[in-house]
Structure formats: structure tokens, C-alpha cells
Amino acid sequence: MSHRPYIVGNWKMNGSRAMLAEARAIDRAAGRYPDVQVAIAPPFTLIGALREAVSAMGVGGQDCHTEVKGAHTGDVSAAMLVDTGADFAILGHSERRKDHGENDALVKAKAEAALTAGLDIIVCVGETLDQRDAGKAEAVVSSQVDGSLPSPETAAEAVAAGKVAVAYEPVWAIGTGRVAAVEDVVTMHAAIRARLVALYGESGSKVRILYGGSVNSGNAAELLAADGVGGALVGGASLTAEAFLPIVAAAGTGEA
Template sequence: MNGTRAMLNEARAIDRAAARFPKVQVAVAPPATLIYRMREAVDIIGVGGQDCHAQESGAFTGDVAAPMLKDAGADFAIIGHSERRTLHGESDADVQAKAEAALASGLGVILCVGETEAERDAGNAEGVVCAQLEGSCPKGEGAPEKLSVAYEPVWAIGTGRVPSVGDVAAMHKAIREKLVTIYGAGGADVRILYGGSVKADNAAELLSIPEVGGALVGGASLTAESFLAIVGAAASLVAD
């Protein structure tokens, strides 16, 4: 819940700079109030929504349907973010329904999963995340082609704490294996992002970890300067 029209200048700066990094896919998910204006303001980067409702329309005051996001110019939607799961009580079934609604409307989906600090300390992090995937991943033909999964350890979001390289590698390996179990061969191509206190000074290390195919950036995406440093780190790792 950050951003007014004044922040469109940051989006324009990101868009201009993205032209220098053609091998890196860059996207921003602003509040719903800015999706239409941002889509008009940028040419290169993707624009997405932060959530959507599972129904196409109806008596759901305050919610935003997937067709509305699409109509406003969104390319994708973030579904199941930890703040939605925690603060709004969204279950895996809720997340799955939203993901399927987004896909049905022609949107790509970034599906978020992650464990709490207590669940990691109990040694159950991988079990929790794999169960979330089992219950949250959208079903149906073609689902994996428009799906990305973002692993966001809840205890690392906005805290400055980051899991060890070994922990991230182990979790992304477990996610990949679970995706293949769910989708078969299609699960091998689903992009897996890492999210949780990603910054310019740790982006290259995180993005170098096996099975980490990108980053879901939080606070560092609020200014072009900090976000583009992460984009630049990603570009440095892409083979010519």
C-alpha cells in the first residue's frame, strides 16, 4: 500500500532503464489505483496487480476482480502474498481459486509461498511450503505456462534478515521437485523467484543460487535507484 501518481516518475525511470537490460524481464505491481496510469506511462516493463478476487464480479465491495485488472492494463497478478494469507486469512483453497481466476482472465500469476519463523525453527519449512504448493497451485491445462512461484520466507520480508544460501537452495530445490510432482514435465519450466529483503548488495548472490530464476522485490522497488541496482545485478548474471 505505497504509491500515488507522483510515483509514476519512478516507474518511467525504471522503464527507460529497462531498455538497457533486454535480457532481464522487469515488472512492477503498483496499487490497483495506479495500474491504468502506469500502463500508459511505461512501454517496456510489465505491470501487475497485487491481488484479485476469485469471482469475476458481484457483491464484493472493495475487492478487485481479475477481469478488472486485465481491463486496466495488468499483465499479471501476485496471488497469495504472505500479507494476504496472514492479515486477511486467505487459505490455500482461496489462493488457488484466485490464481485460477487470474489465469482464466488472461493474466500471468506470481504465486507466493513461504514459512513463518516458528515453522522454520521447528524444522518443518519445506513441508509447510510444499503443502502450500499442493493446495494453492492452479489446476487445468496450460496453468504452468503462465505461472511463476515466489518463495518468500515470512520472517525475512521487510526485516533485513535473509536465509543462508544453503537454505534458499534447499527450499528452491524442494519447490522444483514439488512443481514437477504437480505438473509433470511442465513443472520443470515454472520460474521460481526469491522474495524477502532482496537488495542491491545481496541480489547477485541470491540470483546465483540454483533454481532461483528471479526476485520478488519489496521495499527496494519503491525507488528507481534501488530497484535498478537489482535489475543490473540480474543482468550481470545473464549469459550473452
């Protein structure tokens, strides 16, 4: 199961109960692609309703707190995500890192808290355009992997069970319409893989590495066919079945 392509929609701060119809349509189609693992991370307000509305795909949270409970106004714990029906969490998205000042150590703590609560995790890494132009992209992303992924002591069983994924999202490609060149994606995924194997040994070779950054029906087939790409983390194109399903199809058949 851990080697199935993993196509995850991140709805970000979008969505209302009216969008459950889109989720149901995606879910019906996901059932036709058993060789693809499909999931959506809606806003926290919709997790419970979405979990009740779908059956063939995963439902996740977009963040979680490091603590199980406490005086943390506005925050949501991993245990709360589980209670409302989530089965995974996205941690360390670049928008969280930028808008909320999250650093690698905090992302690591959140990832470990999520695993402890029983959630699968997707840990996001990626460089800015300035870092890429300065020739530092691989070094930056490798450092993020080392600092953001849960420790081997905490995550060994989860990694072996396919519960840990990494999403490479070049910051400059998120929501901009720009997409990294396939050769650059392959190079970066190989660098990430090397760090995962260094962290987790042979089990690190089983961690799926997703690509994210303006993925759509027009570029999905080429990106998903690239060496080392184990799926996609999709933003805007995951908000409707019409836009999202061709990406799922590309993962399942090799063509959009």
C-alpha cells in the same frame, strides 16, 4: 522467454501519481536489459496510469477476487485488472494470508480465476520463523505449493507457456532486513521444484521460482546466482529506481 530472470517489484500499499517518475526511470533502464523480464505491481489505483507510462516492463495487480463480478465491496476481479492494463497478478502473498486470513484453497481459486481472465500469475509461498525453527519449513512450503497452485487441468497450457511463477518468501525475512542463507534458499527452491514437477510433469521444470524477502542491491547478485533461483520479488527496494535498478542489473549481468 519463460527462462529469463524475472524481477518483480511489489509496491504494496505505497505510491501516488508522483511515483510514476520512478516507474518511468525503471522502465527506461529495463529496456537496456532485454534478457531480464521486469515488472511492477503498484496499488490498484495506479495500474492504469503506470500501464500508460511504461512500455518495456510488465504491470500487475497485488491480488484479485475469485469471481468475475458481483456484490463484493472493495474487491477487484481479475477481469478488472485486465481492463485497467494489468498483465499479471500476485496471489497468496504472506501479508494477504496473515492479514486477510487467506488459505491455500482461496489462493488456488484466485490463481485459477486470474489465469482464466488471461493474466500471468505469481503464487507466493513461505514459512514463518516458528515453522522453520521447528524443522517444518520444507513440509509447510511444499504443502502450500500443492494447495495454492492452480490444478493441472486448469493451468497446463499456462505453465507450458511460462505464465505461472512461484515466489518463495520466508515470512520472517519480509521487510525485516533478514535474508535467508543462500544454501537454505537453494534447498527450498529444490523442494518447490520437486512439487511443481509432481503437479505439472515436465512442464513443472519450466516454472520460474523467485526469491523474496529483503532483497536489495547488496545481496541480489548472490541470491540470483544461486541454483534454482529464477528471479526476485522485491518489496521496499522496488519503490525507487535508485534501489531497484541494481537488482535488475544483477539479474542481467550477474553483478550488482
